[in-house]
Every structure is written in C-alpha cells, then in structure tokens.
Amino acid sequence: PTVPASDWSGYGWTFWQWTDCASVPGIANCVDGDRFNGTNLSRGEIGRVQASATPGGTITSDNGVLSCTAAGGTCTQLTDPGASVTLTATPDPGAVFIDWKGECAGQGGVCALSVTGKVSTGVEFGYPITAGTTGTGHGTVVASGTGIDCGTVCSDIATYGATVTFRATPDSASGFDGWTGSCQGFDPACTVTVTGPIAVTARFDATVSIPADGDGTRFAWGRVHNRHALGRSYLVDHRKGASVSFAFTGSKVAWYSANGPKGGVASVSVDGSAVAATSTYASSPRFGVAHDLSGLGAGSHTLTITVAGRHSPHSSGYQVGVDAVKKSGALGKSPVPSAATWSPAQQPITGTGPTLVSDTAGSFASLTFQGTGVVFDTVLGPSMGRAAIYIDGHLVRTVDLSSSKTTTATRGVAGFADASHTIRVVVLGERGKHGKGTAVTIAGWTIS
Numbered sequence: 001p002t003v004p005a006s007d008w009s010g011y012g013w014t015f016w017q018w019t020d021c022a023s024v025p026g027i028a029n030c031v032d033g034d035r036f037n038g039t040n041l042s043r044g045e046i047g048r049v050q051a052s053a054t055p056g057g058t059i060t061s062d063n064g065v066l067s068c069t070a071a072g073g074t075c076t077q078l079t080d081p082g083a084s085v086t087l088t089a090t091p092d093p094g095a096v097f098i099d100w101k102g103e104c105a106g107q108g109g110v111c112a113l114s115v116t117g118k119v120s121t122g123v124e125f126g127y128p129i130t131a132g133t134t135g136t137g138h139g140t141v142v143a144s145g146t147g148i149d150c151g152t153v154c155s156d157i158a159t160y161g162a163t164v165t166f167r168a169t170p171d172s173a174s175g176f177d178g179w180t181g182s183c184q185g186f187d188p189a190c191t192v193t194v195t196g197p198i199a200v201t202a203r204f205d206a207t208v209s210i211p212a213d214g215d216g217t218r219f220a221w222g223r224v225h226n227r228h229a230l231g232r233s234y235l236v237d238h239r240k241g242a243s244v245s246f247a248f249t250g251s252k253v254a255w256y257s258a259n260g261p262k263g264g265v266a267s268v269s270v271d272g273s274a275v276a277a278t279s280t281y282a283s284s285p286r287f288g289v290a291h292d293l294s295g296l297g298a299g300s301h302t303l304t305i306t307v308a309g310r311h312s313p314h315s316s317g318y319q320v321g322v323d324a325v326k327k328s329g330a331l332g333k334s335p336v337p338s339a340a341t342w343s344p345a346q347q348p349i350t351g352t353g354p355t356l357v358s359d360t361a362g363s364f365a366s367l368t369f370q371g372t373g374v375v376f377d378t379v380l381g382p383s384m385g386r387a388a389i390y391i392d393g394h395l396v397r398t399v400d401l402s403s404s405k406t407t408t409a410t411r412g413v414a415g416f417a418d419a420s421h422t423i424r425v426v427v428l429g430e431r432g433k434h435g436k437g438t439a440v441t442i443a444g445w446t447i448s
Contacts, residue, residue: 013037014044014081047079047115051087055195056095056125056160062086079115087111089123094197096157098124129198130155131166137174137204137448138372138414142167151415158194165191168202171418173371173447177203208371208447211353216368217445219340221322222360222427226258230288230324231333234258237360238319239343240309245302247338248327252294253303258321259286264311266320269304270296277308281315287323303327307343342442349377349408349443359385359439361429368422369447373414376425377444381406383437389413390424401440402432414448 015034022033036044051059055070061077062085068075079085089097089109097109102121104111113119131141131154142149144165146156158164168188170176176188183190183200192198210216221235221244235244236258246255257266263280270293278291293303307320325335341356342363348355356365357379367374378384384401391413399411413423427440 042116043081045081045117047081047083047085048118049077049079049085049087049113049115050118050120051075051077052122053089054122054124054126054160056127057089057091057097057123059123060088060090062088081116083115085113085115087113087121089125091125095125095127095160098126098157098159100124124159126157126159126162127194127197128155129158129164129194130200132199132201133204134201135174135177135203135205136375136446137170137206139168139170139174139176139202139204141200141202142169158198160194162194163191164194164198165189166200166202168204170204171372171448173206173208173369174204175207177205179203204448206446206448208369210367210445210447212356212365212377212442212444213341213354214445218366219342219356219358220364220366221337221340222358222362222429223334224258224321224362226285226287228285228287229258229334230256230331231335233334234287234321234323235335235337236319236321237307237343237358237363238262238264238317239358239360240307240318241341242343242358243304243306243341244322244337245304245339246325246327246332246335247300247302248325249300250328251296251298252292253296253301254290254292254326255303255305255322256287256324256326257289257291258323259289260284260319260321261315262317262319263315264318264320265308267306267308268293269306271301272304279312279315280320281312283314289323290326302338345379345441345443349379349441353444355379355441355443357439357441358427359429359437361427361438364424364426365440365442366422366424367445368420369445370418370420371447372416372418373412373448374421374423375410375412375414375446375448376423376442377408377410377446379406379441379443380409381437382435383439384435385432385438385440386428386430387411387440388426388428390426391416392421393424398428400432400434402435402437404434408443410446412446 019033021030059068066077104121178186181200221237257280259280259282268276342358345355345357380403
C-alpha cells in the first residue's frame, strides 16, 4: 500500500517497513527499508517502566505484566511509546501505603503514567505503631522519628525497616514499672525495628500514697447560712467524733453555739484535756449561746469542740453548731477553724490510716499535692450519696457513690499538668440513684 495509515483500518503508525530488500551503500545484501512517521525520535523509543517496593506490599500494573515485591527486586515492563500505564500499590495485611517515589511521587495508592522513554518509580510501605499507658500512675511515652507523644498523639506510621526508640517518662508522683507488647523489660528506653505492626504499653504506678488525714490534707464541717446567726452562718456536724479546733492565746476563750431541737452534746477540750460537756439542745432555734472558759493560763492554746454522739432526752438529734468564737477579746463571727476533722467511720476500710465520713452538705475534704492526678479510696453503698470534685477551685466532675451493695472503690481525677494542685471533695448532701443516704467517705489518697 502507498498510504499505510488509511488502509490499515484507521490505525496510526510510527514505523512502516515498506520493503525487506533496500540497498544501503556499504552493505552488500538487502536490508529492511523502514520509514519513521515524524521528526521526534523519542516518539519511537520503546517505553520502559521500572518499579521497586519496600517490604510490606506489591506494585501491579493495569495490564498485569508488572507485579513487583521487595523480594523480586526491581521490576521492569516495556510499553509502546507514549502508552498510559496505571500502577497500583497494594499493602500486605497489617501494612499501610505510605508514598510513591520518583515519577509517581505525591499520588495516592494508584498512579497513572504516560510512558516516554525510561520511567522509574517506587513505593514505600510501612506499619502502624501505637503506644499506650496503664497502671495507677501517669507519665508520657514518646517515639523518635514519629509524631507519637502520649498523652496527646499515641499512634503513627513508620516505614518498613525504620528504627524507632520509645522512651517512657513518669510524672513526679509515679514510677515506671516496665513495658508490655513489642517492648519488654524495665529500661525506660526501648528500640525496635519496624517489620510489622508495633504496639507498646508503658506501665506507670503511683508512688505516693497517704492516709486520709495525712500531710497536705484538710477537712471542714458544713456551713449553714442563716440570717439569725451572729455572722449569718455557722458550722455544723452531727456525727460522733467530728471536731473543729481554734487556736487562741491567753487564759480565756468563749465559743457560741447554735442550739435547736436537733442539738446534741458537744465535748469541749483545751490542749487535749476535757473541760466541759455542753448540751446544745433548745426547743426552738437559738443563736449566739455563749460558753465561757477561763483560768487556762497564759500562752498559746487550742480549743477543740467535738460531736459527742449523745443528746438530752428531748433532743431529736446529735447536731453541734458553732456560731462564733471569742478570743483575745475579739468576736469571730462565721468562724473559720484552724483544723477540723470528719467522723471516724464505723466500718473503716482496711489500711494504715483512718476512714473518715460526713453526710453534712457543704463539708469537704481536700489535699494539696504535686503530680498530674489523684484518687481517693472511698466506700460505695446504700448509705452513700453524691460528691463534687474540684481541682484548684474549678469543678471537674460529680460522682455518685451510692450502690445497692457495700463495697470499696477509688474516685478521682487525672490528666493535669505535673505541678502543685489542690483537690477538694465536697459533700453535696444529695442521695444517689441506688440508696437513701448522703454520706461521703475518705479512706486515703493516691497521687499520680
């Protein structure tokens, strides 16, 4: 044919061998006679796709000619000049596609190429790596060469063969107690080579436990607001053994009770020695009832008023209210004690210290601590109620301590900056969902 493209069913052409016996000077025999369609010889170059993959997956082409794994080294596929080839990166189970290299860089898992001459590309596969923490304490885990920095980001992806070093750092109130998962042992630094999914867990356990009334703790009675009180508010509790103390100087002091139909007996002592047992019963509310104590000697003293757990025959309760305290000639209305305590629980939690309980709304227990969190040992049961938990003066959560069965538990907060904080557990005087009581119990604290 004289016009090949038209007579060959409309197909275009690049080379046309028009004879097998052309004559070329210097060659004795026949040679093929070929004609090139155009002037750009690159259009006539056979295309070559070279691809390689890291372990963790396979590269395949859309015509099935190319199928490349790390074990097979570099794979090659020849193509027609200018042909379009689609490559697909398929990760193995558990692996993930990371990125292409070379001509396919920046494309997703599927790469489209127009092949002119030699085209090289490759794909990186990797595996997910995760880190976590457990235990009664707190700390952080970071991993080199990744974005892992628990507790903000605890997962990332690393290329096959990468070396990753995990490092566990406990907070100031915790200790590192070892790795589980892809890391083992008790060295805070653990190095792994990524050949599959990596998961590590660092255990941090709290190292600081203190009794309910240990260093840094403070307890307070409930405060009732009443316009008839001397300072429009007074302190109150009714459980046996609960006490408030006031420091004073001089040979005399006076305290003023808030009496009423539920008034009980107050045991009064100075410097630990009993001086009086005072009834606070009255048929109707009375405020500012004075109780003078004198002849105490010069110097510093401590007045302690304790709920005796007794009452007169006419009283309906054991309540003791403190309306004011007069010391050094000055009347302290709405008094603020130098120390206070809740009542000892009748069934204490087994431990090294006391178990203290209150059901008076507004009473609270607090602890100032250094760390990132704290929990308190407590009791769940039908006689328990609701409490509010504050950190540094801000309400964090409320907890319901009621339960159909009596048991022990811990409640608290975590995740704060490693610094000095104050937790305050406030008795709300409200029933929970599973009981009729309003009590809150503190048996100890664990700082983390």
